[in-house]
Amino acid sequence: MSDFDAIVIGAGNAGLTAAATLQRAGARTLLVERHNIPGGCGTSFRRGRFEFEVALHQLSGVGVEGQPVSLREGLFQQLDIADKLEFVQEHDLYRAVIPGQLDLTLPADWERAITTIEEAFPGNGSRARAFFDLVKAVAFWQIAAKRGMPAEEIDPTLFTYGLRPLRQVLDEYFEDEALKCALGIYWTYLGQPPSKLPFQDLALTLFAYFEFKPWHVRGGSQAMSTAILDSFLRAGGEVRFNTAVDAILTEAGRAIGVRLEDGQEVTAPDIVSNASLPVTYAMLGDIVPAAVRNDLASRRIGVSGFVLHMGLDATPAELGFTASTSFINLDADDDRTQASWHSLEPARGVCVSSYDVAPIGFAPSGATHISLMTLQYADAWDNIAPQDYASTKFAYAETLLDVVEHITPGIRDAIEEVDVATPLTMMRYLGHPGGAIYGYDQDATESWLFRNSERRTHVPGLHLAGSWAGIGGFQPTLEAGARVARRLLRTKAA
Ligand SMILES: Cc1cc2nc3c(=O)[nH]c(=O)nc-3n(C[C@H](O)[C@H](O)[C@H](O)COP(=O)(O)OP(=O)(O)OC[C@H]3O[C@@H](n4cnc5c(N)ncnc54)[C@H](O)[C@@H]3O)c2cc1C
Known part of the structure; x- marks a missing residue:
């Protein structure tokens, strides 16, 4: 018999939600993390009389009370942490500044944002409304597509606009260059300039923050990471900090456990890796097929x-x-x-x-x-x-x-x-190559649409969860870990 039902490598967002979801469903789970605290990017540290937040600038997807399909009403309740966290709402989406050209603060509300735009850029209110309608449509149909809706049932707006560069779409809707900058400025979060960023990525980001509001967490992202870890431990999970996984053990091409850095071997029929893809596949050694190695070599570190x-x-x-x-x-x-x-x-x-x-x-x-x-x-x-x-x-x-x-x-x-x-x-x-914070480059060719690593590991028993296997960022990785765990549990139950 295996030592555990599942082993999770890495306690970043996706590792934590995967481990908590598995353990809370009754799967005996070991969580192994090389650092001495949970969270990966989602941590904080102390200097003098200040605690410093490492990564969380704006948490998307939390939603206001009573808003369904939100982290608050969904994942955080499933993990029993919703009432253990205090969310602090940002009332503005952001202030966008180009010295001497632009200084606009956009409220985190569709209608008030349109009013603000009309006041600052007279005559552009109706253009902003039409643009926001497009943002909502492209975000909505993208989510439907990701959830498996057949292509023939999806509104063609997604196919017309989704992969067009943001720049082209802004040019179609607006003439004022400063306003285009103000509405596209989230590109600096996403990492690709408007000339390359697929419009669907900006649409999803704007939708996530306008619709579900931008949030901070009292106590920072560390409070959230610790709350998820507590949920895992309350359900009987076991965690080892200051412990790196050195190798993923296989038998007849199937993952059967891990070797820890002190040489100890621990077995489980399912391994979920929250480590980067290059590190995860390197831990498998020779059994990785040449096609997978070639595919990995062709990818751009983000x-x-x-x-x-x-x-x-x-x-x-x-x-x-x-x-x-x-x-x-x-x-x-x-x-x-x-x-x-x-x-x-x-x-x-x-x-x-x-x-x-x-x-x-x-x-x-x-x-x-x-x-x-x-x-x-x-x-x-x-x-x-x-x-x-x-x-x-x-x-x-x-x-x-x-x-x-x-x-x-x-x-x-x-x-x-x-x-x-x-x-x-x-x-x-x-421990990620390039210190990449969203995994691979987040452009069209590397996107979830063309390279969905989360669904294909080529090694039975190995599952991938986190920014390297899907979309980077807090909300996507929190959701990814739970999604991968649920898929694993469904397969076991079938
Ligand atoms: C400075 C900064 C600012 C950011 N700002 C935002 C923002 O405002 N909004 C937003 O949505 N996103 C933001 N991000 C990105 C977001 O934080 C990440 O995309 C997300 O947290 C990644 O989560 P993950 O689940 O992929 O795991 P990661 O956070 O990448 O963690 C992976 C974990 O695996 C562990 N690990 C790796 N290898 C091993 C091994 N061999 N054995 C054991 N453990 C291992 C690592 O120690 C780490 O704890 C920011 C990130 C940074 C760093």
């Missing part, structure tokens, strides 16, 4: 991030932060901005998360915790000599401060605590 975490000795109002989330781009040349993520060229844009406009409890009273983030590929950091690493990262961090000074002049005077994370930091803490 973007990582550079984050400046700060504790500021001033309130958000004193600093001039009016929205929880602000995007500041120096200009509208998005292709150039995305290209700059491969270099140490001064940051051309930042996402600013101000966690005390609607406080999450990480800064003491009268102070503010913010993070400044720009996406960046790890290759920008590949050739830095170890002795130059610290000075290089602090010099680059200064360029993010230069950008944020456009909305908070004098912010440097309020800095009390600071910490800097580079793509190498992400690589070290997550």
Whole structure:
């Protein structure tokens, strides 16, 4: 008999929800995590009198009370954590700024956003309404397609617009360049510029935040990760931290267990991996078919991030932060901005998360915790000599401060605590190639539509869950883990 019914490798979002779903359904599950805390990206850490949020800028999908098909009413209730978490709503979607050209705060409400757009860009209210109708249609039919609705029943709007570059769709609906920038600015979360980003990706993102609102969690993403772990442990699950899985054991081409880094072998008929695909397949050794190895070699490792975490000795109002989330781009040349993520060229844009406009409890009273983030590929950091690493990262961090000074002049005077994370930091803490935070590049050719790794592992008994096997981001990975676990349980029951 096997030691467990299932082993889950990695306690990121998808690993946690997979483990909790399996154990709560009665499958004896071991969760193995190389770090000393649960969460993967969804963690926090302490500096001085501040706790710093690592990753969660805006949680999508939580939904307001009574809204069905939301994390709050769905997954979080299934895991019995809905009433153990306190969600903090961001009332604005974001503030979008291009110094001298654009400064627009979009409320997180379809109708109020249309009114705001009409006020700031007279004559564009009806265009915005038509654009939002398209966003809703493309998001809705995309979800239907993902849930398996046959193609002939899907509205052709999805096929007409879904894979067109965002830029083309914005050009079709609007003439004002600043307004196009304001409505497309979530591209800086998703990693592909409007000239390449499939419209369906922006549509899904806007829909998730407008319809289900943007949220923070009191106690940060760590509170959520810990709550899911507690749900797993309450159901009798077993977890090992500070333990990496070194190898996935196979017999006659089937996964039968894992070898831990101390050499111990643990058996189970089902293994769920939340580790990256390159790491997972490397752990299988020679049995991986050549076709799979070739396919993996053809894929592009996605973007990582550079984050400046700060504790500021001033309130958000004193600093001039009016929205929880602000995007500041120096200009509208998005292709150039995305290209700059491969270099140490001064940051051309930042996402600013101000966690005390609607406080999450990480800064003491009268102070503010913010993070400044720009996406960046790890290759920008590949050739830095170890002795130059610290000075290089602090010099680059200064360029993010230069950008944020456009909305908070004098912010440097309020800095009390600071910490800097580079793509190498992400690589070290997550164990992912390139420190990639959404797995592979999130463009059309790498998307779930063409490469659904979650459904095909080529090794019976091995299941993949997380950003490397599907869509990256908090909501998608939280849902992916539970989905993979449910599929596994259904197969066992059949
Ligand atoms: C700075 C930053 C900002 C972000 N901002 C947002 C945002 O605002 N909104 C959003 O939706 N998303 C955001 N993301 C992305 C989001 O956090 C991730 O896409 C998501 O959390 C990934 O979850 P995952 O389930 O794929 O697991 P991951 O978080 O990638 O975790 C994988 C886990 O597996 C463990 N592991 C790996 N190999 C092994 C092994 N061999 N043995 C044992 N354990 C192993 C790792 O230690 C890790 O804990 C951000 C990420 C970062 C880093």
